[in-house]
Amino acid sequence: MAYRLIGKNFTPPDIESKVTGAAKYAEDFRTDGMVHLKIFASPMPHAKIKSIDVSKAKAMPGVVGVLLPSEVKQPKDAGHAILSNYPVYVGQPIVAVAAETEQQAQDAVEKIRVDMEPLAFCTDPLESLKPSGPDANRSGNVANRKGVKLQKIKWSGKDFAIAGEDKLPMGKAATAWNYGDLEAGFKKAKLVVEESFVSSANAHHAMEPRSAAAYWANGKCHVYGSTQSSSFAVPSLAKYIGISPAKLNLVTEFCGGGFGGKAYSYPLMALPALMSKKLNGRPVMMRVSRGEEFLNGMARAAFQGWVKIGFAENGRILAVDSYVVQDNGATTGFWDYQNFGNAISIVFQPEAMRFRGIPVLTNTPPKGAQRGPGENQTANIMEPIIEKAAKKLGMDSLALRLANVPGRGGKNAKIGAKQGPVTSAYLREALESGAKKFDYEGRKKKAGKQADGKIRAVGIGEAYHAAGYNGWDGMVRITPDGKLHVHTGVGNLGTYSYASTSRVAAEVLGYDWNNVVIERGGSLKAMPFNIGQFGSNTSFTMTRTNYAAGMDAKNKLLEIGAMMMGGKSDDYELKNEKVVSKTGSKSINFAEAAKKAIELGGKFSAKEVDKDLKGLTKMAAKMIAGTGLIGVAKDKLPKKGTVPALSAAFIEIELDPETGRVDILDHLLISDVGQVLHPQGLEAQIRGGAVMGFGLAATERYIYDPAYGRPNATGFYQAKPPSYLDVPLQTDAGWVENVADKQNPVGAKGVGEPIQGAASSAYLAAVSNALDGHLFNRVPVVADMIVNVAAKMPQSNKPLQINCQ
Amino acid sequence: MVSLSINGRKRRVDVSPNETLAHTLRYKLGLTGTKIGCNRGECGACTVLADNTAIYSCSTLTHQASGQEITTVEGVAGKDGQLHPVQQAFIDELAPQCGFCTPGQVMSAVGLLKKNPKPSREQAARALSGNLCRCGAYEHYLNGVMRAAGRA
Numbered sequence: 009m010a011y012r013l014i015g016k017n018f019t020p021p022d023i024e025s026k027v028t029g030a031a032k033y034a035e036d037f038r039t040d041g042m043v044h045l046k047i048f049a050s051p052m053p054h055a056k057i058k059s060i061d062v063s064k065a066k067a068m069p070g071v072v073g074v075l076l077p078s079e080v081k082q083p084k085d086a087g088h089a090i091l092s093n094y095p096v097y098v099g100q101p102i103v104a105v106a107a108e109t110e111q112q113a114q115d116a117v118e119k120i121r122v123d124m125e126p127l128a129f130c131t132d133p134l135e136s137l138k139p140s141g142p143d144a145n146r147s148g149n150v151a152n153r154k155g156v157k158l159q160k161i162k163w164s165g166k167d168f169a170i171a172g173e174d175k176l177p178m179g180k181a182a183t184a185w186n187y188g189d190l191e192a193g194f195k196k197a198k199l200v201v202e203e204s205f206v207s208s209a210n211a212h213h214a215m216e217p218r219s220a221a222a223y224w225a226n227g228k229c230h231v232y233g234s235t236q237s238s239s240f241a242v243p244s245l246a247k248y249i250g251i252s253p254a255k256l257n258l259v260t261e262f263c264g265g266g267f268g269g270k271a272y273s274y275p276l277m278a279l280p281a282l283m284s285k286k287l288n289g290r291p292v293m294m295r296v297s298r299g300e301e302f303l304n305g306m307a308r309a310a311f312q313g314w315v316k317i318g319f320a321e322n323g324r325i326l327a328v329d330s331y332v333v334q335d336n337g338a339t340t341g342f343w344d345y346q347n348f349g350n351a352i353s354i355v356f357q358p359e360a361m362r363f364r365g366i367p368v369l370t371n372t373p374p375k376g377a378q379r380g381p382g383e384n385q386t387a388n389i390m391e392p393i394i395e396k397a398a399k400k401l402g403m404d405s406l407a408l409r410l411a412n413v414p415g416r417g418g419k420n421a422k423i424g425a426k427q428g429p430v431t432s433a434y435l436r437e438a439l440e441s442g443a444k445k446f447d448y449e450g451r452k453k454k455a456g457k458q459a460d461g462k463i464r465a466v467g468i469g470e471a472y473h474a475a476g477y478n479g480w481d482g483m484v485r486i487t488p489d490g491k492l493h494v495h496t497g498v499g500n501l502g503t504y505s506y507a508s509t510s511r512v513a514a515e516v517l518g519y520d521w522n523n524v525v526i527e528r529g530g531s532l533k534a535m536p537f538n539i540g541q542f543g544s545n546t547s548f549t550m551t552r553t554n555y556a557a558g559m560d561a562k563n564k565l566l567e568i569g570a571m572m573m574g575g576k577s578d579d580y581e582l583k584n585e586k587v588v589s590k591t592g593s594k595s596i597n598f599a600e601a602a603k604k605a606i607e608l609g610g611k612f613s614a615k616e617v618d619k620d621l622k623g624l625t626k627m628a629a630k631m632i633a634g635t636g637l638i639g640v641a642k643d644k645l646p647k648k649g650t651v652p653a654l655s656a657a658f659i660e661i662e663l664d665p666e667t668g669r670v671d672i673l674d675h676l677l678i679s680d681v682g683q684v685l686h687p688q689g690l691e692a693q694i695r696g697g698a699v700m701g702f703g704l705a706a707t708e709r710y711i712y713d714p715a716y717g718r719p720n721a722t723g724f725y726q727a728k729p730p731s732y733l734d735v736p737l738q739t740d741a742g743w744v745e746n747v748a749d750k751q752n753p754v755g756a757k758g759v760g761e762p763i764q765g766a767a768s769s770a771y772l773a774a775v776s777n778a779l780d781g782h783l784f785n786r787v788p789v790v791a792d793m794i795v796n797v798a799a800k801m802p803q804s805n806k807p808l809q810i811n812c813q
Numbered sequence: 814m815v816s817l818s819i820n821g822r823k824r825r826v827d828v829s830p831n832e833t834l835a836h837t838l839r840y841k842l843g844l845t846g847t848k849i850g851c852n853r854g855e856c857g858a859c860t861v862l863a864d865n866t867a868i869y870s871c872s873t874l875t876h877q878a879s880g881q882e883i884t885t886v887e888g889v890a891g892k893d894g895q896l897h898p899v900q901q902a903f904i905d906e907l908a909p910q911c912g913f914c915t916p917g918q919v920m921s922a923v924g925l926l927k928k929n930p931k932p933s934r935e936q937a938a939r940a941l942s943g944n945l946c947r948c949g950a951y952e953h954y955l956n957g958v959m960r961a962a963g964r965a
Contacts, residue, residue, distance in 0.1 A: 019904060020907075022912075023904050023907070023909060023912075024896070024900075024904060025912075026909040026912030026915045027886075027896070027899075027900040027903045027904060027909060027915055027916075027919055028846065028886065028887070028890060028896070028900060029844075029845070029846015029847070029885070029886035029887050029916045029919075030846065031912050032845070033848070033913060035845075035849070036839075036845035038843065038845070111829075212947075213947055214911070214913075214947055215848075215850045215856065215858060215911065215913040215914050215945065215946070215947050215948075216848070216850070216911070216913040217850075262911075262912060262913075263911060264848075264911050264912065264913030265910075265911040265913060265947050265948060266911075267947070295849075297852060298850070298851040298852060298853065298855070298856075501910075501911065502909070502910035502911030502912060502948055503910065504907075688907045689907060691907075692907050692910060692950060692953055695949065695950070695951075695952045695953065696910060696948045696949035696950050697949065698949065699949025699951060700947075700949050723851070723853070723855060724851060724855040724856055724945060725855055729945060729947055730949070731942050731945055731951075732938045732939075732941055732942040732944075732951050732955075733938065733939070733942045735949075735951060737934055737935075737938055737951070737952060737955060738952065739952055
């Protein structure tokens, strides 16, 4: 379909402020009388607090306030505390101090004395599952925010003995599902592959630590926070602070990186607000350091797992059995492990499948969603196994993948335990067009040992993430000057999709983009209640909501046109920001219509709104009621099935067996995004996703000292996110052309997350191919692991060891 | 009290002996464009120019900066407000994503082009390699540097 704005490049309105330094992030907030907050954090991974003495700290120069765990609400079970009276990981905040300067606050923190009794701690989920293993929480060792209450589960000695050291033991699961006849599938299979594996945790390491500032004025709390989402973060932050959402002004204009770790609000964001309340509203700044960000921030969950796959002679996957033990961190975590099963089911469409999993608490920092949570770990484990299976079956590995991906456009595609439908799926097309563009066959022929001893290899990756929802609210306003204001609460993660999705409302109303203002970045901007900017969902979800709001405004414009010029709405259309009679004889401009809407009141200027709008949307509509023609509507467009974001990647590497160094010679990422909204923005996401993917595959990991439960990789130089010198300087970014998701009004869907998993899994598949199909069954694959394989030396870690070198 | 030359202006400011230039810029002089990402010389978000050489302001004591001409991201645009070619090129290439590392990337690129107006892509990558970007926008930043080369 031909669009004026959709699919075209544009300059996002906030980008200039980023290159001039004018963009204000949370820690850039300044005001007179501002005090600084610092934290006393737990030095122990798991402890009972016997007493807290802050008397010396209070007497230190400049100190204005101290906040104790007893003064904040303590969560139930494995919830994440703002200040904890029962620390469950090193670095967990216990006491907060505010002082005139940051140095004074830090000096006072040094004077705090906390008498703690160390408790048994756990950094390895399998250790916790042993009959007398340590529990990371006094009330249990298993919990997850999605459907798993805090409980104690121990496996028997027999479970461990049967498995031995190399295979994952598999006792009682917390989550399980299956479909099809698993046994018959394995019986029919020509080849059965069975592998145990480890996927390491890695920190999000957003460049902006989760600093925050807050003050109170006139009974309202104002918070400057670092979060990916705007309106979605309001109710949960208000709850942490203990106020109603109406009493909270959350400013979220910029977010210096989140990647899932700042999906919405989090306990630490509430701390300056609570301290400020104690100080009668005095502004409080909390600057979080890099080290604190590692400890109080979040990380991707680690896996210890097992998978068994049955292949038919033609490569078709007949059965998959799987088990994932998730390192859930110290709190309720995220449901990465549950996504393992879903990802396999959509990418490989197995005829029968069983998934079992258990999320085990460890005394390590809280785990949260990180780009492709669970799905990208799945890709990293599965794609090298697919390469191995192809070799054993004597098949080309691309052909093996094509034997299993959904049919064209997603024909007959099914997903998950219930084998539900998807809205569209063009992974087959991505693989086919990518192979051609990359000259996969030609490069494969050149693979092998080169004259200089290095080994050249190619690899393919595939990844998935659920990427779209429905039922959220959109709101637009045409003011008496004729401008269109798109109110969006989605957040500003840096993808510019807050803007590209706002263009849908402008497209519906036929607006010149220069006459559009995006209202965003704070509660005072009247943000409707939108889903947050996470899960690759913005493109699909927000195009629908902005379309719904745009259509509501369009209908109101046509009604007003009929009222002012006679006849019925059907007699009019929108052209050049005017309501024009279809005969072309009469017209009013949008500015006149907006003035009329204000005069009419009622639904036209949001004096009355639909009952089915969400509470925050009603609040936002009330803020702007009577100021223009207002389109405000819930997305009631039909939607059936999961929206799958899908990516494929092709890579060519050169591996030096003597040093373990891997150079990426060339790579192509090709994604299924439906209708492209913003080509340049999509290219930026593809390239950035690939960079993150190479870090996930090759360098980034948690390392914990098992003797003391202390982290050993809290800095960038230890955790090793990729730099300019670690990645190729050119990425071929592409997408499946001329396709659309038919359940989206403009055919769009998002793709930010699986790009990373496709890139990382292609890299790992290529490394495996370079080493004669060796399966590391461990991610990341670091240089010393490669050298060990090339030199036929044992690895330094045990097969299922976790949080280690 | 120390006298500093920041973006062509003399600024007298009261600083403690162990205060870093990043802290002085951000908390004493209101120049919050310079970001603190790690505060220990790992990420480059705090990059400024000292006598046209890119330095980490988080790892420079303010007292050391006395006598040098310090340029921050707020000081690279023209007096008429026209963006520096690097800034304009970063916009044209859609280089910033979250934007937190962008001021540091701008300053490293401006510093590079002052010394080497027409760098190769590899030279540019090396010059900017002290600036981490977790969004992974390296390629777009490099495209920006190459676009600005010769125009700065």
